[in-house]
Amino acid sequence: MSTVLTIGADADLVARFTEAGSGDVLALRADALTEGVVLHHLAGPDAPALVVLGPGVPLADSFALAGQVDGAAPGTSVVVVAVADPELWIEAMRAGVRDVLSPHASTADVTAVLDRATARAEARRAAAVAAPLAHTRRVVVVAGPKGGVGKTTVATNLALGLAGAEPGSTVLVDLDVQFGDVASALALVPEYTLPDTVRGAASNDPLVLKTFLTRHSSGLHVVAGSDSPAAGDAVTAAEVARLVDMLSAEFRYVVVDTAAGLTDHTLTALERATDLVLIGSMDVPGVRGLRKELDVLGELQLVPAHRHLVLNGGSSAGGLALADIERTVGATLDLVLPRHAAVPLSTNTGVPLLLKGGKDPVTRGLQTLVGRVAPAAAAANGRRGRRRVGAR
Numbered sequence: 053m054s055t056v057l058t059i060g061a062d063a064d065l066v067a068r069f070t071e072a073g074s075g076d077v078l079a080l081r082a083d084a085l086t087e088g089v090v091l092h093h094l095a096g097p098d099a100p101a102l103v104v105l106g107p108g109v110p111l112a113d114s115f116a117l118a119g120q121v122d123g124a125a126p127g128t129s130v131v132v133v134a135v136a137d138p139e140l141w142i143e144a145m146r147a148g149v150r151d152v153l154s155p156h157a158s159t160a161d162v163t164a165v166l167d168r169a170t171a172r173a174e175a176r177r178a179a180a181v182a183a184p185l186a187h188t189r190r191v192v193v194v195a196g197p198k199g200g201v202g203k204t205t206v207a208t209n210l211a212l213g214l215a216g217a218e219p220g221s222t223v224l225v226d227l228d229v230q231f232g233d234v235a236s237a238l239a240l241v242p243e244y245t246l247p248d249t250v251r252g253a254a255s256n257d258p259l260v261l262k263t264f265l266t267r268h269s270s271g272l273h274v275v276a277g278s279d280s281p282a283a284g285d286a287v288t289a290a291e292v293a294r295l296v297d298m299l300s301a302e303f304r305y306v307v308v309d310t311a312a313g314l315t316d317h318t319l320t321a322l323e324r325a326t327d328l329v330l331i332g333s334m335d336v337p338g339v340r341g342l343r344k345e346l347d348v349l350g351e352l353q354l355v356p357a358h359r360h361l362v363l364n365g366g367s368s369a370g371g372l373a374l375a376d377i378e379r380t381v382g383a384t385l386d387l388v389l390p391r392h393a394a395v396p397l398s399t400n401t402g403v404p405l406l407l408k409g410g411k412d413p414v415t416r417g418l419q420t421l422v423g424r425v426a427p428a429a430a431a432a433n434g435r436r437g438r439r440r441v442g443a444r
């Protein structure tokens with residue numbers, strides 16, 4: 053099927069559309085409408101992006117057809133050729149017409165109308181493809197009772213792993229509102245930070261919100277932490293709730309890095325989480341802290357459907373046996389990451405471990421975690437062979 057279907061348009065206009073659309077135009081006479089052949093052209097997945105109803109078609113018929121097209125081919129835009137006045141515009145828009153094109157429209161006008169229609173058709177197609185995946189949407193909160201236990205390391209690498217598997221799928225939010233360091237861990241210099249995204253136009257328009265995100269070279273989107281602790285503190289739990297809700301409507305994976313302990317912001321994110329990655333350090337206070345946090349979250353009924361317990365920085369030198377740790381925590385550990393020199397090196401250079409694709413046990417452990425959160429993403433990363441996750 054052609055990209056453009058014109059009905060009752062004069063040869064001049066058809067020529068302009070042919071020029072704008074690289075020749076991909078099917079021109080029908082106005083009587084095709086009364087013969088009922090038009091809807092036949094609109095059926096199926098190859099419906100045109102644009103139907104142009106020329107001056108040969110009475111306006112009332114054009115408006116009636118626009119309504120039918122909306123139902124039969126939602127990815128198709130209808131444009132009416134007419135001298136537009138405000139009243140006609142309103143009537144046309146109500147009828148489902150997307151654009152009113154002047155009979156004297158230039159090639160540039162025609163190109164603009166066609167571009168808008170093509171973009172709409174593509175967005176529609178993308179939405180149709182994404183719809184069956186809606187149930188795989190995940191909000192992953194990375195939390196832990198203490199600072200310095202690897203929350204940011206895990207959150208940034210997990211987000212990179214998910215983004216590497218599916219471009220444009222993932223946003224990482226730095227909810228460590230006072231001392232967030234996600235931007236530094238990814239060597240980003242953000243133009244906007246968390247407070248900017250929860251106020252003004254960004255807070256109620258997803259399109260605006262997306263322009264406030266910082267993009268990492270891997271394709272990962274980031275809401276960077278605030279520049280100053282005071283500005284970060286002023287962000288309310290309600291604002292965080294709204295932000296997470298908006299992001300999870302736009303991105304398949306929302307990964308949230310948090311401050312130590314159970315702050316209001318963290319609890320708010322957890323209310324929306326499908327996954328909790330809970331991280332503790334491999335020492336006695338760290339293990340006890342993990343147990344306490346898990347207990348409190350259980351009492352608050354804030355442990356989401358998927359829980360991943362991670363112990364970080366482990367070495368046999370500490371003298372703690374895994375079995376003892378699991379007994380104290382009261383649960384099986386899902387991942388143990390050893391202490392390794394590659395981690396601080398990565399933190400200090402802003403090149404995350406998964407981008408480097410090293411063979412060290414921490415990188416491998418983080419890849420395992422990506423697979424636990426999203427098996428499909430891990431498989432996609434695997435298919436990329438040895439090319440390293442998200443590497444350019």
Ligand SMILES: Nc1ncnc2c1ncn2[C@@H]1O[C@H](COP(=O)(O)OP(=O)(O)O)[C@@H](O)[C@H]1O
Pocket residue numbers: 196198199200201202203204205206364365366389390391392393395396397399400414
């Ligand atoms: N497994 C590990 N081995 C060595 N150093 C680590 C490990 N995990 C984290 N680190 C280092 O510990 C510091 C704190 O890690 P970070 O991820 O910022 O923790 P948090 O976000 O919980 O405060 C960083 O300098 C990081 O490089």
Ligand SMILES: [Mg+2]
Pocket residue numbers: 203204205228232233309310
């Ligand atoms: Mg941190």
